[in-house]
Amino acid sequence: MNLLSHSVLAAGLPMAEEGGHAPVVAPDMGAGGVFDLLWLVIALPALGAVLLLGVAPFLPTSLRAAADKHGHLLGTAMAALSFVLSLVLFFALLGRDAESRQVGQHLWTWFETGSLTVGMDLLYDQLSALFLLLITGVGSLIHLYAIGYMEHDPRRRRFFGYLNLFVAAMLVLVMSANFVGLFLGWEGVGLASYLLIGFWQHKPSAAAAAKKAFVINRVGDIGLSLAIALMFATFGTADFGGVSELAGEASQSTLNALGLLLLLGACGKSAQVPLQAWLLDAMEGPTPVSALIHAATMVTAGVYLVVRSNFIYDLTPVAQTAVVVVATVTLLWGAILGCAKDDIKKALAGSTMSQIGYMMLAAGLGPVGYPFAIFHLLTHGFFKANMFLGAGSVMHGMNDDVDMRHYGALRKAMPVTFLTFAMGYLAIIGFPGFSGFWSKDRIIETALADNLLVGVLALVGAGITGFYMTRLMLMTFFTSKRWEPDVHPHESPKVMTVPLIVLAALSVLGGILLFNDWIVTWLEPVTGQVEHHEPPLPALVITLIITAVVALGVAAAWFLVGRREVPREAPQDVSFATRAARADLYGDAINDAVVVRPGAELVGGLTTFDRVGVDGAVEGGSAAVAGLSTTMRRVQNGFVRSYALSLLGGALLVVLALLAVNLG
Amino acid sequence: MTQYIVLSAILFTIGCVGVLTRRNAIVVFMCIELMLNACNLAFVAFARQHGNLDGQITAFFVMVVAAAEVVIGLAIIMTIFRTRRSASVDDASLLKY
Amino acid sequence: MTFWILAPIMVAAALGILFVRKAVHAALLLAVVMISLAFLYAVLDAPFLFAVQIIVYTGAILMLFLFVMMLIGVDATDSVVETIRGQRVMAVVLGLLFGVVLVLGISQVTLGAVVGLDEANAGGNVPAIANILFSRYVFAFEATSALLITAALGAMVLAHRERLTPRSTQADLAAQRLRDYAEHGKHLGPLPSPGVYARHNAVDTPALLPDGTAAESSVSRVLAARGTVRSAPALADDIDDVRRQIGDPATMPETSGKAGAPATTEEDVEKGVDK
Incomplete structure (x- = not known):
């Protein structure tokens, strides 16, 4: 595509690349060897969850006390074992030929109705392998971190049970070989997310946030479940293999519907506009939860879904366009939110939303973008988990205060946290050489090659990212002390800083995945091969432009935040844009106005109609009949002669009628 | 011939009013018999009017059925009287609203 | 006529x-x-x-x-008071209306010439009726017979009263009588017969007890209820009157000394008997 045909003003947005059908998913079910242990990857954390949640509460008191005391070790061990197994599996996969790196395992037939058979099948391919490493690896680190973070929480055993449950569900999500199993994991992570957001259920805000996340996710789940039902109706199967084989035969409108329904599901889980409102509130959960679920893994499930469904999206340009539009809006939306939030976790959450927007954008660009979506997903998993954990470490030292206006000059008090956080910071803004640099750069480059408008907007987003992340960095670790009087910042214990260091290292080095285009080649059998389009400008120029824009954002933050005194209270005389960003760009207000209030009024109206109209008619009718009967029953006075009198009256009428007819 | 029919009508009406106003069950019964007899008169009169014996046959049947009815009716009255010590039709008025 | x-x-x-x-x-x-x-x-x-x-x-x-x-x-007898409100008025009004309508309606009809039954009754009325009854109406006739039998059975069922206690025998009755005597002192023997005198013999005159009082149980209760019981002393007076009228000066009546003896109640009489 050249620049002329796609001017900035052009209404047409990026379309799917023609040709290059997605590869059919056909796993080798009898790989044998270590691949027979695929189920164990899921079973280990699931066992941990069962033991910690299902068995421990019913143990005798003394054993239960022991479980409460040491349960977190079991949970962490399970996650770590799962990670080790994932590593083994990964290397086993590396050892196979590039053509046979799709293995599967049939566990049992889940259900069978008529011609429909859904098996509990596992799929382990290049995509799943990367996710397995991310989920179990980052998951283990976060388990480790949570040992320190949740040390004083009386319900730590339960917390680790939930974490294990989440890991198991997430593994089911990424390892299932059909959409039904994926949906099972999808709902499982939704449940775990709900339980963990509301973990501190004594806080009404946490309970409300959990409920909000759950309800909004249900909206997305409707899309996913409808998509699965449509697959059953159209293809008679929901296996990745079956659907990818038959997708080409379906009508265009069916494919469009499938793509849009799957996108709806992805929007719910990945907090994309218009189902984005729950993510910022979800920060009510403990920080390890924010890091694991609401930054590194679960929220990226939408990206996984789109990439996994590439055999559908490649055939439906309409849905792809929708993905791109949603992603572009979200990446800007999240970035703008990040600029205005004073709550460190909410600023990071806005950033998460924005970064997932980048991933979705890449996923929406088709086969050319899928590897970069996954690549950015991985690097983001590293550096965002790193920064969330760093934020948790900061909060740990600041008596759980989350307001950045009460921070400042913490780099000396928490050197390890500061350094690791800085690695994450440099990675996310795309400092040359850091992991984020490689991944984001490639996404913007691809977007620019595909459509100038989207590319430019993504570029602007990168600039805003530079601004808000620098603002966060400055407000937290630089500028003057604005601490609360009784706060004595201190470095966190080893158990928390070690994961930080590991993640920081990954943030720095994550870029090596792109060395020699390894990840592109690696994922090619899954995502399909496509020749690259030449970007409108040479890649080096684009990289320079991106870096310049980011530097612009950083500089703006330096002049607006770093050079001035940061007020301890958020100033109220601010521009409309700031007020809007502080109010989540009125996301809740929009939801209220568009869905909640009309819904409530509709229900109220229906209730009123039911009460007044239907009930009134029914009850009024019956009351009228009852009243009439009360009066009329007096006629039934029990006297035979009275009845005979009415008989005579009737006979008289009959005679009169006869006379009237015959004589009149 | 009209006078027979008019007489029949008058007797029937008197029977009607009797049924409606008298309370002694036996008298009520008598009034019913009066009404039946009035009908019989009309039947017999019409038989002669039309030169046809069917009317008389019908009157005969009416008498037979009336006999059966009286037997049963009086037995019922007696049974009621035995239990309620009353022959008033107004006393048997429990079956009401 | x-x-x-x-x-x-x-x-x-x-x-x-x-x-x-x-x-x-x-x-x-x-x-x-x-x-x-x-x-x-x-x-x-x-x-x-x-x-x-x-x-x-x-x-x-x-x-x-x-x-x-x-x-x-x-x-x-029927009470004259009407218990159901408006029943009598409505009955009369409706009845009159019904009668008037019927009579008016009938008078409007022209019946035409009377055919008469001379032809139909030519062979006698009864054979003619029998002819029709046992030919055209035979089914109705048989049905009527069934109705009559049913009615007879129904009347029997309605009039029948079930015996609730076993029938008592002579021995039971005798035992009951003795029990009554033992518990209530009820007289064992038959009631006394009415008064029988040389000069008068009637069921309406009570017998006299040894003390000269009248035994009321010797007279039928029906006569007592009618108030037609005569007293023996009064009867004696009547005899004296008759004797006086026929002029028989022979003797003073021997029963007159007992005249004016008050009538006693039945209990007194029975006590006297017991003594």
């Missing part, structure tokens, strides 16, 4: 049924109506029905009415 004599009688008798208070009188008035009706049947060339009307209606059905009346009390 017969009609114009009988019709007013019938209407008057029928109206009488409405107004008389005693059921017996109503039955008698109904008999008048029915017999008159029988005569009208005769006039209307229906001799068979004339006979049946007399025999079945007047003879059997009306007798049945009287019989039941006797069973449930002859002297039961």
Whole structure:
């Protein structure tokens, strides 16, 4: 595509690349060897969850006390074992030929109705392998971190049970070989997310946030479940293999519907506009939860879904366009939110939303973008988990205060946290050489090659990212002390800083995945091969432009935040844009106005109609009949002669009628 | 011939009013018999009017059925009287609203 | 002619049924109506029905009415007060309206020439009726017989009263009598017979106890209720009167000394007997 045909003003947005059908998913079910242990990857954390949640509460008191005391070790061990197994599996996969790196395992037939058979099948391919490493690896680190973070929480055993449950569900999500199993994991992570957001259920805000996340996710789940039902109706199967084989035969409108329904599901889980409102509130959960679920893994499930469904999206340009539009809006939306939030976790959450927007954008660009979506997903998993954990470490030292206006000059008090956080910071803004640099750069480059408008907007987003992340960095670790009087910042214990260091290292080095285009080649059998389009400008120029824009954002933050005194209270005389960003760009207000209030009024109206109209008619009718009967029953006075009198009256009428007819 | 029919009508009406106003069950019964007899008169009169014996046959049947009815009716009255010590039709008025 | 004599009688008798208070009188008035009706049947060339009307209606059905009346009390009268509000007024109004409409309606009809039954009754009324009854109406006739049998059975079932206690034997009765004597002191033997005197023998005169008082239990209760019991001393006085009238100076009556002895109650009498 050249620049002329796609001017900035052009209404047409990026379309799917023609040709290059997605590869059919056909796993080798009898790989044998270590691949027979695929189920164990899921079973280990699931066992941990069962033991910690299902068995421990019913143990005798003394054993239960022991479980409460040491349960977190079991949970962490399970996650770590799962990670080790994932590593083994990964290397086993590396050892196979590039053509046979799709293995599967049939566990049992889940259900069978008529011609429909859904098996509990596992799929382990290049995509799943990367996710397995991310989920179990980052998951283990976060388990480790949570040992320190949740040390004083009386319900730590339960917390680790939930974490294990989440890991198991997430593994089911990424390892299932059909959409039904994926949906099972999808709902499982939704449940775990709900339980963990509301973990501190004594806080009404946490309970409300959990409920909000759950309800909004249900909206997305409707899309996913409808998509699965449509697959059953159209293809008679929901296996990745079956659907990818038959997708080409379906009508265009069916494919469009499938793509849009799957996108709806992805929007719910990945907090994309218009189902984005729950993510910022979800920060009510403990920080390890924010890091694991609401930054590194679960929220990226939408990206996984789109990439996994590439055999559908490649055939439906309409849905792809929708993905791109949603992603572009979200990446800007999240970035703008990040600029205005004073709550460190909410600023990071806005950033998460924005970064997932980048991933979705890449996923929406088709086969050319899928590897970069996954690549950015991985690097983001590293550096965002790193920064969330760093934020948790900061909060740990600041008596759980989350307001950045009460921070400042913490780099000396928490050197390890500061350094690791800085690695994450440099990675996310795309400092040359850091992991984020490689991944984001490639996404913007691809977007620019595909459509100038989207590319430019993504570029602007990168600039805003530079601004808000620098603002966060400055407000937290630089500028003057604005601490609360009784706060004595201190470095966190080893158990928390070690994961930080590991993640920081990954943030720095994550870029090596792109060395020699390894990840592109690696994922090619899954995502399909496509020749690259030449970007409108040479890649080096684009990289320079991106870096310049980011530097612009950083500089703006330096002049607006770093050079001035940061007020301890958020100033109220601010521009409309700031007020809007502080109010989540009125996301809740929009939801209220568009869905909640009309819904409530509709229900109220229906209730009123039911009460007044239907009930009134029914009850009024019956009351009228009852009243009439009360009066009329007096006629039934029990006297035979009275009845005979009415008989005579009737006979008289009959005679009169006869006379009237015959004589009149 | 009209006078027979008019007489029949008058007797029937008197029977009607009797049924409606008298309370002694036996008298009520008598009034019913009066009404039946009035009908019989009309039947017999019409038989002669039309030169046809069917009317008389019908009157005969009416008498037979009336006999059966009286037997049963009086037995019922007696049974009621035995239990309620009353022959008033107004006393048997429990079956009401 | 017969009609114009009988019709007013019938209407008057029928109206009488409405107004008389005693059921017996109503039955008698109904008999008048029915017999008159029988005569009208005769006039209307229906001799068979004339006979049946007399025999079945007047003879059997009306007798049945009287019989039941006797069973449930002859002297039961209707109260004049109407209990159901508006019933009498409405009955009269509706009845009058009904009658007027019927009469007016009938008078509007022109019946045409009377055919008469001379032809139909040529071989005699009864054979003619029998001819029709056992040919065209035979099914109805048989059904009527079934109805009559059912009615007879029904009447028996309704009138039947189940015996609730075992029938008592002579021995039971004797034992009961002795028990009554033992517990209540009830007299064991038969009641005393009425007074029997040399000069007078009647069931309306009580026997005299050894102390000269009258034994009330010796006279039937029915006579006592009617108040026609005579007293023995009064009877003696009567004899003296008679004797005085026929002028027999012989002696003073020996029973006069006991005159004026007060009548005693039955209990006193029985106590006396016990002593």
